[in-house]
Amino acid sequence: MRKSLRRVHQDIEELGIQRSRMPVRDLLWEAALSVLGHPGRSLVTVIGTILGAAAFVASLGLGSTLNQQVSAAFDARRATEVLVQPEDPELIKAWFGDAALGRLTRLNGVVAAGRRVSLGEQPMRRTIDSLAAPTGVPLIGADPAALRVMAPQLTVGRSFDDFHERDATPVIMLSDAVARQLGIHRTGVAIFVADQPYTVIGIFHDVIRRPEAMAAAIVPFSVASRLDEATGGQPATRDVLVETSPGAAQLIGRQAPLALRPEAPAELRAVAPPDPRTLRREIEGSTTRSTLLISGVALLMGTVSIGNAATAGIAARTGEIGLRRAVGARRRHIFGQLVLETAVLGGLGGAIGALLGVLATSVVSIVNGWAPVIEIRSALVACAISTVAGLLAGLVPAARAARVPPVQALQR
Structure with a gap:
């Protein structure tokens, strides 16, 4: 059979009839004409790829944006606090002085550092009337720097400052819980702590650090020190609060005892919450895997869609294919043109879908107040994958169409 076909081809060439040829340039031109000449058919064929590529780019973009938001949230809430306490409560107060704090605040990564003293529960009442039962409230003394580290969120009033600390002004800040216990709803009123009057300067509803302050009252450190000496009650607990830059808490936790008490750093204990980097990596990894899975499914759906649409479109063009074969087009010409058409449609669908995905990522991010993360690489990958998918x-449909005999194709 092969010999007879070869003989036929030789006889045709002896008659001066050349075998039909179709350069790649002509194949591309024919494919482009077919795609652009039937926009409705092309749109039906490529709609699945557009949606798949859009979902791919949008899911990757939103996944990257969410990862960025997770990282930003962890960075903002990462351990930025160090608490330094003496191993022995009776340790001399030299480590607590201005010189020691000066060395500490000069460390790279320290934002603020201040002294704090906790006096335990103190009797508080609205009036000096001895018949009124006092309310026991934990009392904290903090200098302005320590107060900045605690960062109370004020409901009304203000925080005390260096003036109040320097002059040991008897002012007090109350948490919402303590204010309700004492029946206080505004500032400027007086309360009595251990029968001494204090002016309420502020009421706070939350603190950024040291949540124990939410059930306490806060006075200037100098005022609390005088009160501790006057009452001689239960031993006070002294410590140093340090606010650090994000990620520096562990380092400052190792350096703080040496800065505060260089002659005997082992006498101090620094407590620094762990940096939750492992948890952040797990969350980011889970988000990335979920995003890639959704993106892969979306592209797979687009591939199946364009395959089904291409099969239906080629079946509808059986007459056209038969005519091409009748006028000399060879099977490989038909196969090449149809495959190029689906590849071109896949590339166009990928480009349109990538633009829609970028637009969707930007709109969703802006609506939610996020900073959109647009990865041009993912858009290019979507175009490339869509082209290959097309x-x-x-x-398969091109191979089937190329095998249809011309006479049979023209009869359909």
Whole structure:
């Protein structure tokens, strides 16, 4: 059979009839004409790829944006606090002085550092009337720097400052819980602590650090020190609060005892919350895996869609294919043109879908107040994958169409 076909081809060439040829340039031109000449058919074929590529780019973009938000949230809430306490409560107060704090605040990564003293529960009442039962409230003394580290969120009033600390002004800040216990709803009123009057300067509803302050009252450190000496009650607990830059808490936790008491750093204990980097990596990894899975499914759906649409479109063009074969087009010409058409459609669908995905990522991010993370690489990958998907999707229907005999094709 092969010999007879070869003989036929030789006889045709002896008659001066050349075998039909179709350069790649002509194949591309024919494919482009077919795609652009039937926009409705092309749109039906490529709609699945557009949606798949859009979902791919949008899911990757939103996943990267969410990862960025997770990282930003962890960075903002990462351990930025160090608490330094003496191993022995009776340790001399030299480590607590201005010189020691000066060395500490000069460390790279320290934002603020201040002294604090906790006096335990103190009797508080609205009036000096001895018949009124006092309310026991934990009392904290903090200098302005320590107060900045605690960062109370004020409901009304203000925080005390260096003036109040320097002059040991008897002012007090109350948490919402303590204010309700004492029946106080505004500032400027007086309360009595251990029968001494204090002016309420502020009421706070939350603190950024040291949540124990939410059930306590806060006075200037100098005022609390005088009160401790006057009452001689239960031993006070002294410590140093340090606010650090994000990520520096562990380092400052190791350096703080040496800065505060260089002659005997082992006598101090620094407590620094762990940096939750492992948890952040787990969350980011889970988000990335979920995003890639959704993106892969979206592209797979687009590939199946363009394959089905291409099969239906080629079946509707059986007459056209038969006519091409009748006028000399060879099977490989038909196969190449149809595969190029689906590849071109896949590339166009990928480009349009990538633009829609970028637009969707930007809109969702802006609506939620996020900083959108647009990865041009993912858009290019979507275009490339869509082109390859279109090419692969057209292989089977193109091969079937190329095998249809011309006479049979023209009869359909």
